Amino acid sequence: MTREKLIEQIRKKQSFLCIGLDADMQKIPRHHLDVDDPVFDFNKAIIDATHQYAVAYKPNTAFYEADGVKGWTSLQKTINYLNQHYPEILTIADAKRGDIGNTSAMYAKAFFEDLAFDAVTVAPYMGKDSVEPFLNFKDKFTILLALTSNEGAYDFQTLQTDDLQLYKRVLETSKSWKNSNRLMYVVGATKAEYFKEIRKIVPDSFLLVPGVGAQGGSLQEVCKYGLNKDVGLLVNSSRGIIYASSESDFANKAAAEAEKLQLEMKQILKDYL
């Protein structure tokens, strides 16, 4: 997937919605559990019902790994389904990986080659040589954690370092890495007041923004300072969409929630761009 194709999708669908496919066996509607692979079946229903409102899907690997080999099989089937039926949609493995160079190269292989995702989230703590192996891949995106949506973000990410707060140092330093044009950044919607500062450092980069919905972030607030000329935002909602109903109408209810967000986004794009 190229940046141009992503922007084209956003303009066409008037949406910058990413849907988090965090299928939790405890929360999947009961009547869905009788099939062979309930998680894939659930994901498939959600994808088919919501794809016209979304430009990206983001399975978080934790929810699949919790079911072991079976879970990894569901993840494989989900990404295959997306790539086969909706190749125009950006796929993000929310994996938050990162390791020494030769090991990060194995993770890059896992997510970009074996599973064939378009993007993967990566943690910055181990620095340049832990991230660059991901950046080697052409037409793939590496989404670096900058300022996350949780309370724990204030433990280390906002610490003042020599010159900048840590998350700003991460943004600034990462720009010097090889193929840094393939970077996007995670910035939580719950930290809307930080977007102005962040846009000073990375005006052009796409930001993946979790935390709207269940975590309490505001779409309007995020867009006020986060939007750029290419839109530059992918706003994620997981629980608010996929668990909108726990009954047999879950897919329709998910579609309704997704549409609601898409319409809000359409209005925002009209107002701001």
Place this chain on the structure above:
Amino acid sequence: MTREKLIEQIRKKQSFLCIGLDADMQKIPRHHLDVDDPVFDFNKAIIDATHQYAVAYKPNTAFYEADGVKGWTSLQKTINYLNQHYPEILTIADAKRGDIGNTSAMYAKAFFEDLAFDAVTVAPYMGKDSVEPFLNFKDKFTILLALTSNEGAYDFQTLQTDDLQLYKRVLETSKSWKNSNRLMYVVGATKAEYFKEIRKIVPDSFLLVPGVGAQGGSLQEVCKYGLNKDVGLLVNSSRGIIYASSESDFANKAAAEAEKLQLEMKQILKDYL
């Protein structure tokens, strides 16, 4: 696994060796590739040949994920084999995970329940609520990245923050988290000169020390300041042991390398404790 049992093993075997099971399909001896599950078969041979010299095994998840469902199956079989045949040995999933609270809880479930590892490595960037879900598990260890063995460690980990360098701030802050007695820390052997300072902050904690061997760290240097009254170190070697030979004698050669390190450790324990 309790801390007491780990210390008992260390004293009994006169070893604090951890062996990294980073089975790379490209490096496994060729004659081994004809079996059903070459990676598990390779691991099994390595484990059987080296277990008397080691107190811990540490598969790095990247090497398994790179082979998708098949790789995850090999990982599952490897941990099952260890738990069944060598329950006295500490098992570490080198996964470097970390996410918002409800998601970290899923990772904890994946590694502590589904796969039944004794320990898992976790990245600190997302702070307290990304780590505490792992610490909820009794008789399990959470090994937090502090100062890693790679060059990229100098990008962010050694930045001066308000009062302390970031890795020291991570050590200090993490001590205040709930069930912090279940924490261990990753400190690279390539950073031996830092161990003295680290021991001032976490005198009693176990440190998992990668970077001896292929990465160039020195066992003697690490021990000089790293050892504490309970030994307090788990020194890892991966490539130096498991790829000691690429011929049919690989398991014997791995055993010889493991024994060499164990004898060095035995001498060190005699000299220092």
